[in-house]
Amino acid sequence: QSVLTQPPTVSGAPGQRVTISCTGSSSDIGAGYPVHWYQKLPGTAPKLLIYGDSNRPSGVPDRFSGSKSGTSASLAITGLQAEDEADYYCQSCDGTLSGCVVFGGGTKLTVL
Amino acid sequence: QITLKESGPTLVKPSQTLTLTCTISGFSLTTNGVGVGWIRQPPGKALEWLALIYWDDDKRYRPSLQTRLAIAKDTSKNQVVLTMTNMDPVDTAAYYCAHTGGSQSFFSFDYWGQGTLVTVSS
Numbered sequence: 001q002s003v004l005t006q007p008p009t010v011s012g013a014p015g016q017r018v019t020i021s022c023t024g025s026s027s028d029i030g031a032g033y034p035v036h037w038y039q040k041l042p043g044t045a046p047k048l049l050i051y052g053d054s055n056r057p058s059g060v061p062d063r064f065s066g067s068k069s070g071t072s073a074s075l076a077i078t079g080l081q082a083e084d085e086a087d088y089y090c091q092s093c094d095g096t097l098s099g100c101v102v103f104g105g106g107t108k109l110t111v112l
Numbered sequence: 113q114i115t116l117k118e119s120g121p122t123l124v125k126p127s128q129t130l131t132l133t134c135t136i137s138g139f140s141l142t143t144n145g146v147g148v149g150w151i152r153q154p155p156g157k158a159l160e161w162l163a164l165i166y167w168d169d170d171k172r173y174r175p176s177l178q179t180r181l182a183i184a185k186d187t188s189k190n191q192v193v194l195t196m197t198n199m200d201p202v203d204t205a206a207y208y209c210a211h212t213g214g215s216q217s218f219f220s221f222d223y224w225g226q227g228t229l230v231t232v233s234s
Contacts, residue, residue, distance in 0.1 A: 036220040038159070045208055045224035046151075046159065052218035089159050093219065099172045101149065101161040 003028060003094050004104035011110040012080045020107045022073045022090030028102060030071035033093040037066055037075045040087040040106070049088075050075060077109070085111045114138035116148070116209050116225035123231050124199050134192040134209030134225060141167055141187045145214025148192040149221060150183065152205040160205075163194055164212070201232045 005023040012018040022035060029035055037050040048057050050066035053073065065076045073092075077084055090104040120132035134148060141148065149164040163183040164172040173181050182195045192209060206229050210221035 034218040034220070036218070038221075040153075040159070045227050046210075046221070047224070048220055048222045051220035051222065055218070057222060091159075091161075091220070097175055099161070099164070099174050099178075101164060101172070101174075103151075103159045103161060106158040 003097075003102040004090050004092060006088075006090060006104040006107045008105070009108045009110065011112055012077075013112045014080055014082065016080045017076060017078045018080060018109065019077075020075045020088050020090075020109070022075070022092075022104050024071050024073075024092060024094075026071060027096045028071075028092045028094040029068065029073055031095050033095065035066065035068055035073040036091045037064075038089045038091065040089060046089065080111055082111050085109055114211055114223045116211060116223060118207060118209050118225045118228040120207075120228055120230065122229060123233065125234050126200055126232060128199050130194075130196045130199050130203070130230060132194045132196075132207055132209075132228065132230075134194070136190045136192065136211070139211060141165075141185050141190070141192070143167055145216060147212040147214060147219075148185070149210050149212060150192075150194045150207060151210060151221070152203075152207045153227075154202070154205040157205075162196075162207075165192060166214070199232045203230070204232045205230060 034052045038046040053068045054066045093100040147166040150162040165183045206227045208227045211223040
């Protein structure tokens with residue numbers, strides 16, 4: 001069971017905007033730890049999309065954006081494209097765990 | 113250019129010990145703040161963080177697997193090695209190693225290896 005909760009699935013039509021939520025608690029996101037987002041395509045390694053809540057690595061389109069409020073974070077994708085169909089994972093730190101690193105359960109994005 | 117590549121057995125028997133090697137290039141494990149982590153993904157399931165080692169040899173483990181895991185680095189070989197004891201079929205997964213730049217990247221995993229699939233079966 002993941003410490004960070006994500007909806008199992010989201011969907012949207014091409015061109016639309018979708019958001020994926022990542023809900024944590026006062027020991028992780030709510031404690032101020034940064035949230036990161038990864039895109040995972042089948043058979044490929046995860047790709048960092050957003051780091052430190054809202055920062056995009058070089059090369060990531062500005063269609064992808066991240067935000068955080070309280071004990072939750074969100075990934076927004078605008079101008080949805082067929083190539084965005086993938087699994088998306090959030091990651092943060094749980095300060096109560098010696099290892100700290102925690103992932104969400106993942107969200108499957110389907111482009112209709 | 114930062115790259116990481118995992119290597120190790122593709123098939124292990126139950127109760128055996130798995131040893132995976134991550135060979136890195138484009139960065140040094142002696143650089144302040146740098147770390148290398150191991151993450152796995154069982155078929156059809158979510159990403160699961162396993163272990164992390166930092167430039168100063170600080171080691172962190174997934175609490176539920178801590179007794180089975182060991183991570184070590186060999187800076188002369190530019191390698192990070194993960195060992196997992198008492199393997200079970202539920203440990204069948206794609207295993208990835210990944211770079212973290214520390215505070216510079218807010219401790220995210222910004223570069224990943226291609227992954228290696230490990231099957232546990234007799």
